[in-house]
Amino acid sequence: MEISNYETAESKTSFSAGKLQRRHFLKFTGAVVLTTGVLGCRKSERPSGKPQINDGSTIDFKDDTGIFNYIYILEQLEAAFYIKVSAAYPSAFTATQTSFFNDISLHEIAHREFLKDFLVEAGIGNLDFDFSSIDFTNATAVLTAAKTFEDLGVAAYNGVLARAQQSFTLIILSQIASVEARHAAWVRGQVITNDFADLNALSTLGAVDANGLDVALTPDKVLAQVSKYIKTPLKVINL
């Protein structure tokens, strides 16, 4: 027997750790103006009483907002890539590949839009991308690009998780990270059979096969690898 748990409209408004934590997070980032109390206990470098409003292109790593903006770049990149793929799948794609790519595309859109709604004024704007180096009609080229983006995505999440100042941030990042790892495992297997977790090959992205550890890269290394696809100038500070 399977128990059902559809989240009803009522249950969404009931107590949930995630919602409470989010409120703390917003206070901390300054998206909500707070003059006394909670913030007073924290060493915030931000001028007090001033809401954090992003100029549209700044990734400031001084707190968790920077981490969220950083992964927002990568989710925008992934979503833009998969949307372009799904507009006209390579003719050599199998039915399964088309179906699973469609799934992945929707996941990346959900991640991107979640971050947009989550960050609101503290978020960077919509970025422009340049995928001219990828031949979208060629199945191998598309699969190889997808593999690169997914492994880099996992490396990015694993590389910033430990920097999270709030448990809430840690949990949300890990919730997305494992989905990206699922993508990476499946896509890798489409390029090379059963190549789902070749940690030796992935050592260039920080994996350690001897310890069974997956990829992990610092933001500067990830951004260096994806910068050729991003047309919008970005300011990265306090890295």
Place this chain on the structure above:
Amino acid sequence: MDILNIIDEIGKIDGEIYERLDPRRKAMSNFFNIGKKLSMAALPVALTGMFQKAYGQTTVNTTVVSALNLALALEYLEFNLYDNALTATPTLIPAAAVPIITTIRAHEQAHINLLIATITQLGGVPQAPMPYAAFNYTTISTNVTTNYDTFLRTAMSIEDFGVRAYKGQLPSLVSNQSVLAAAAQIHSVEARHSAQLRKMIYDLQITNLINLRPWLSDRATDAGVVDPTNYNDSAIGALSTVYYQDNATLLNAENKVTQAGILLTGINGFIDVTANAAAQSFDEYLETATVKTIANALYIKQPYQLT
């Protein structure tokens, strides 16, 4: 100041000084590395720190150690399934799949080794090794050692469970950044295992599971009908707790469509983001108490059950 002389002097009083220091070789090497950079004035402080570690004067971080020990128990659960299949029932796994299962087993063994080393280094006591006999792998069927489909589905459920459990332990590791980072890296390897096993099950097109995905999804029938109220895509009712919520407060079953108060279904006008896509796009955690309850109920026998 001659540090080695001091250690020798202590040796005259405490014959076990080298043994005390030795199991924490890392503490010593850390100390010697630090020593290169420290001024003589700061040296006694660092030295005190090393001896505190050696003599267990510092408080062991039980939060971190407990989290790692829970992870260790689950690694034994995973490892023994694969190890038994590869060694005790070599005909169970088709030749083409042997390298895959071998790779996964190697990762689990590496995780076990790393967790034991880390727990020991932190001054904790690692969970005692758990043999194959400690575990019950027959929740899906008693034919787990003879039927390849059952083996894969059992492995899938255990990996899915492991990913959720690791996620739930990450907040307990925040006091130690390097341990937290490593746990995150193990966590995503487990997610890769889950995806690969799900892909292998998909490839077999098993009845009731022909629409299984590499990512946790709402239950879909073979006709493609998705049920957004059903979070258990394993199609095994007995495994439903693996995919269900922690409790009535945390509505974090695997069909969850709202994250941080933001509804993902149809988000910002993207109507293609269905409830199923929304649920797939975020994996859910399980907290310690729930993990232990599920582990004991489904996978671990007495007297090895988790307390």
